[in-house]
Amino acid sequence: MLDNILQAIDHGQKESIEGLKQFLRIPSVSTDGRYAADIQRCADWLAGTIREIGLDARVYSSAGHPVVVARNDHQPGRPTVLFYGHYDVQPPDPLDQWVTPPFEPAIRDGAIYARGAADDKGQVWAHLQAIRHWQANGGLPVNLVMLIEGEEEIGSASLPAFIESHRDLLRADLALASDTNQYARGLPAISYGLRGIVFLEITLTGPSHDLHSGIYGGSVPNVANVLAELLATLHDKDGRVNIDGFYDDVLPLTDAERQMWRKLPFDEARFAAGLGLTPAQLVGEAGYSTLERQWARPTCDINGLTSGYQGPGAKTIIPATASVKISMRLVPNQDPATISRKVEQTLRRRCPATVKLEINGNTWSPPILVPRDGAPIRAAVEAYKIGFNATPTLIRCGGTLHVVPQIKSLLGIDTLLVGFGLPDDRVHSPNEKFDLDALHGGTRTAAALYQNLAQPDSFK
């Protein structure tokens, strides 16, 4: 049966791409209220498309953006798989850097270019195509629940409450997500770890209004200068995060992991060049390789800075406010609540009394680490061999999937992370793309994976 399905997938690529284009044309940007109607339209379109495949699909409202939940006919005795994906995308800015418009999908050089192509619409689409062909060929061999949300890019804030109030609907033996990457072209990967995150926004307030820098300069606090001084304390000279107690609970990398990762092909010069950098510009915590820094060490990055006059030319004011967005990526076993509290305590202690400090927008998600030798991972390894004709490697991922710890804590199950993206997909950046080979191989892998997960020992 799987052979028939794989053959159908191989022959149906053109149709698959046309469908994905429709998905990508909907500008389902979750962070910006101006796209609210598009978010709703995207959820509706997705549920309709899933119904056409033969599943029961429904758009549920939540405290935030709508959630699409779909199910096949569940049969007793079969394992139940919870597929997770998201239909929302990052904002497309800066627009002028896109070669083709972000919501007008374009094919070039063997890839499809659009916002959300790899993150996560293209990967969700691979599963939907695999499921479509299974349904057309006797039906999926597992009980499937699909949970496709619209708030992943803004931290899945409404999802925990939704999962909690729909436990019965979502109950499963294992969760499955494709929102991560292959290690490289030709080297697929299963991620057994994710970094967590603490995000916060700090605003400093000084005078009640912008002041003339000639008349007042030198005699009043300049919040932008103070902010810079505060932010400069966030790292020490070795590139370590300089927050009191920040590393207290960090699980050290094992020798086995370091050796495993050292064997991965990694061309620093090429990696750097892909980012417009030279190898000498690849900086980070002393004593760790680039992959170790990305996958297994915590960070503290400024994501945005705002203060005063930012238009063309000069306006010589002393700004009334200055603010910064900061994200910290956490690793096992750092606890986000603890880190968040430590950061706040440290910053409040360091901030001079001459300005007012406010911390807002605090969101977080814990890091994840699962055993590398479980049956689900073995099922995925075999599926990749069929899907991409290559043995996958085991890696961690520097990014965060809020849903994984949410599913763990609310439904009590781990999530298998089978990623089809590639490191050069420019997710969250202009000219995001998804390789057509990745779409094809991913669809094949998903088809094989549903079969492998139907085996009796898949959840041992």
Next chain:
Amino acid sequence: MLDNILQAIDHGQKESIEGLKQFLRIPSVSTDGRYAADIQRCADWLAGTIREIGLDARVYSSAGHPVVVARNDHQPGRPTVLFYGHYDVQPPDPLDQWVTPPFEPAIRDGAIYARGAADDKGQVWAHLQAIRHWQANGGLPVNLVMLIEGEEEIGSASLPAFIESHRDLLRADLALASDTNQYARGLPAISYGLRGIVFLEITLTGPSHDLHSGIYGGSVPNVANVLAELLATLHDKDGRVNIDGFYDDVLPLTDAERQMWRKLPFDEARFAAGLGLTPAQLVGEAGYSTLERQWARPTCDINGLTSGYQGPGAKTIIPATASVKISMRLVPNQDPATISRKVEQTLRRRCPATVKLEINGNTWSPPILVPRDGAPIRAAVEAYKIGFNATPTLIRCGGTLHVVPQIKSLLGIDTLLVGFGLPDDRVHSPNEKFDLDALHGGTRTAAALYQNLAQPDSFK
């Protein structure tokens, strides 16, 4: 003769106010091209009004906005005074904060409210009224040249070339401007010093595009973090500017000046409250008072900061660029070109090689300091006594008037700064006003000043 003129001024206040209203109704905003026709109309109206007074007035074109130059009949043996003023105004935004519309002058609480009321139309108008009454009573006792430009609010960029190509027309023994403030209501002031300025914009560039802070965080340079670290080095713990050699040429405050300023009434609590601050928030260079910090010590203020994502909510990127606008206020004898070079050298040395540093938009103007005991200042002191019935104090001004060093370097003469505005006039802000008492006292002062400057020893 002066008594007759002062009497005529006292009786002509109503007429003076009506004339000023006409001047204020013209929205001569210099920074915004949409007001270009109003700028021209204002220059034409002004020249026409000056001709009615009995002077020869002409609107000259320049590389930028038109310049009004007027002259009386020059007689040999008399001193020549160059009066400087500007007819352009700041933009009126934010419009919704004005009690009455910015270009519909309104009288309330003893003041005239309109954009440009104090800066600088009302002050120019005081001089024009004084001159009108002199002309109606036998003529001005000095040779007068009036230079009234339309680009002061945008840095007087075209003025140096205009002055250079009209040296003969503008040649004088002394320049005179009323574009500064009294120290307080009832305490007029002559400014004998101005701070200079160096403005620059620094941009740091790292990766070629914004990167995902999860995938890449910890392994690439974050230009916003680097910018914060660089900017944090700009001051030391005592609030001094930490640029190599920054204070090398700073002329220390003399004991006499410090004593003189210490005697000025200054209510720190009230000053702070006016800015929405507490007295404890009035920070600056250790060892100096607020007035000393504002008038006689150099500064380094961030005017604007930009990097990464600045919209609502989270976007967890590592930004590709980060930039900052900085202005440094300079004091005698700091040379702007030297300071600019030192800043650039210091920042380039401190900037890590992992990011690219660019410096743009560099503009500057030197500081000014004139002797406090010259004959022109004595003439002004006596004029204020007649005009405001109060002995003026001698102060410096923390701001910058580009024209003063321009006149000094191109025409070789100092500028006498007799200001009629008040610190609460809200120049550059909504609800700008000019006290009617200031208009009246200023007109009287100007009338007396032209007489005093006609004395044989006024330029010794």
